[in-house]
Amino acid sequence: MDFNQVKNQLDYASAVPLPRAEDEIALSDLLRIIWSGRALIVLIPLLAMAATALAIGALSLRIDEPTVYFVELRGIENSRYPNGTAFSPRDLVAPAILEELRRRYNIPDDTNLRDGITVTFGHPATIGLHRLYEEKLAVSNLSPAEITSINEEYRTQLKSVTESALRIEVNHQLLGLSPDDGAVIAQALPELWSQHFSENVRIFEDTRLSRVEITSSSEDLRTTASILNARQRLQIMDQGLALMSGDNRLALLQTSDGETIGDLRQALQRFRTVQFDPVMAAQFQADDFVGSAYIKSLQLKLGELRMKMASYDDALQELYKFQNSAVTVAAQSDSSFFQNSLQITDTGLSEIVELAKRANLSDFTRQMLEEKQKIGAEIAEIESELQKVIQDAKAASTPDFRDNAAETLASLTRSYSELVKGAKERLRTQAGKLYSSMGLPYTVGATFPKRAILAIILAGGFAALLTVIFVLARASLRAHRPA
Template sequence: MSDQRPAALMAQGSVIGSEDEINLTDLFRNIWRQRGLVVGTTLFMLLAVLSFHFYKASFNVPRQVEYAVSLTFLDASGKYPNGTAFSPNDIISNSVVKATAETMSLSQPVDNINKALGVRFSNSLMEASEDKLSDLLTNPKTPADMRTSAEQVLTEMRLKGRTFLTVSLNLNDAGMTSVEGAEFLSQLVSVWAQRSIDRGLTNADIDRPMTPFVAPDSLNVIDAYDNAANYLNSLGKAVKRLASMSGAASMVVDGRTLEDVRREIKMLGDTDVGPLREFAYSTSAQLADQDAAIQVRLSSRQRLLNLEYDRLSKLIDSYDSALAQLNQSPVRDVARNGQSASQMGGAQFDQSFLDSLLELGNKLGGVEMRQELFERRTKAVEDRLNLEKEIAILKGSNGNTYKTLNPEVILREAMQGITTELNRLQQQLDAFVVAYRVQTLQSGGRLFVADSAPVVRGGSVQLGTRIGLHAALGIVLGGMLGMMLALLRAAMVSSRQKTA
């Protein structure tokens, strides 16, 4: 009996061992036969992962419409053409929003629309550079000189970018669709531009005489010619200001151009107003016999002109002194100080390179300062020359040259013709200003240019940041689970066949 049991156990073990052997060919054959189950399980796991991400996704992202425009009238002064200060909030002011809502017959409350609106200065071309400069300024390790340069460049870029605006509308807060929001923003900016034109904000900012010139008989002759000279000077400045505006120089009104009007103003001053005014001052002694107040006024004015002449002379001397000091370059002393400081601090830079940079910076700064001082000195010299002319006119002559003439009668008669010419020139200037306004409004006078149509921002589903990784893991796990199910199914089928 004892010999038979081990033999039976060994036979049974051999049978079990042969049954436990796995044939890889049969394994892959069974998986391939049930590939549909494997693929279906994989797709099921992928759909489960995607469903989870869509369930966790954020669908409540507020959508908004943005409208980028470029303001054609805005410059560094930040004002409308007529000189009124401009603010971006002018575009989304309550009156403009209400007028736009009435034009479009909107049912949404105006208060909700006001809360949904926003406007900001923006320029997509400069935003990246501005961000880099801002990061440079916020970095505590940035050197002081580099920080100063970055601040200056950033300020200049922001000034240049102030002509670009972006108007935005939150659609959820406004209760509008994307189509309604885009149409509303387009209409909003157009309404603001039209209201600005109607209010006269686009009128040319030209300081000019608005009333006709009058020289009453009660006014003494010298004051009358002083007023005529000032009036003529104002007309000349207004013509020069208008001619500097875009497209104004080529305008033709009543067969005349602005250059024709400028020549007539200059001719009137050189042939009539200037000489006759000098004649009035030259005969001031005779005129003072008829009006004693003339002599008092002349003496007081001459005193004031002499004081102004002395002030300008001292100012010119100070400019000359400053220019002389700038011509003496302090680069060597500064370089020595920089060298000693670098030696004490143990700087690791090449001293010659630092000296060259320092010298270049001093030269550039000196050039800018010298140019500014020279321009101020030139203006002061011109003002002093004009004062010298006025003082010479006030001194007049000895009075014997025109003793046989009656200056009062001559000057009064000539003033009538001068008054007529001044008023004619003033009317011509008004006609040019009106024509320029019409031209500005009809062609090239739009306050803005749309960079593009209104763009809808947001509104898309925000999924998880690792959805790709999770989807890949779902595919792998689904494939493995599918193969396991396929093998289990094959084993169960095989077991049933053996039992049968």
């Protein structure tokens, strides 16, 4: 073997790496291979992240979703307006409101607003409420009774929360509008509803004020019929003034002349004592047909009330006797039970419980006593009325005296009507809006999802891992490929 052959063998041996154990991997070799494929490892994850962002954006920016707006109801309880009128979410899409919406924003007549706007009960907090009760039901070892109680509590709270707010949806695509226009319409709808129902439907007016409202009319107080009409008017005015004085919002109400509710109540009392009662007594002394019929009706009513009072007295007396006997029997049975606890049967125990229930009649007794007090008050009022019509009042029969009384009554009526009108106006203006905003309108899917960034990062990391595996596999295949 010459020198050149030996040199070639040594060069070949130095070029071929020495064999390693199968479980040994050189970190420097891996880093060298990864570094050689650094372009792919950087580029492919970036492309994956960009593709994920575009896909999420395409899903979240769908234009067929409606614009949603939540408002919280104010002054509406148990689906009732402040005046007791029934409330429904459909009130917001009443024809008058939609027509005003069309006029204000120049919406074409051929656009069907009724199909493009939906209003239902809804509250964003229902999602959190649902999760809360899911956690309660997830507790182990719950009995059927506990599960039923949790479900019933959930239904009650869900109904209460849901009906405290409204979900307004505007399908701007169906209406041929942009999302911004849909948001404007969603915000304007509850405003128009509150304004329309406050001014035109008058849902802030107290229905009790409407029942005590009277119209001005001239009463000459020269006939029995006119006097009875005036008496009825005075009763309504007393009720209305008592109602307004009991409301803190109306207690300081005044007429244009500075007359307060308290001033008018005192004036009515003076008018009754000094003018009206003498006129009424003088008229009934004339013994005409209407006056006689009225007195007879009062006497019959008085007799009926006294008979009812007597029946209540008898019922209360019997009830008192029954309570004493029932309690005594229950006490004796209870004592026998403790003395012979080993001999008493289930039937005997049930009888004792039933006697105890029957003996507990305090609520029923209280109701009967309250009814008796009401009857006593009616009897006293009728007796007072009879005393007024039979008193001697000859001076009040003169025409001048009656004319003066009629003028006073007309003046009192005008002052009372002014106070009622002012009370209605104050209730309407102080009530404010029927709703409060719970945020800005938004288009469902138009906002980027909160977890989109996390999804993009995960997509990039997964793509990087796959790229590294691909680079290592490609290097391995090249190393084993025959020269």
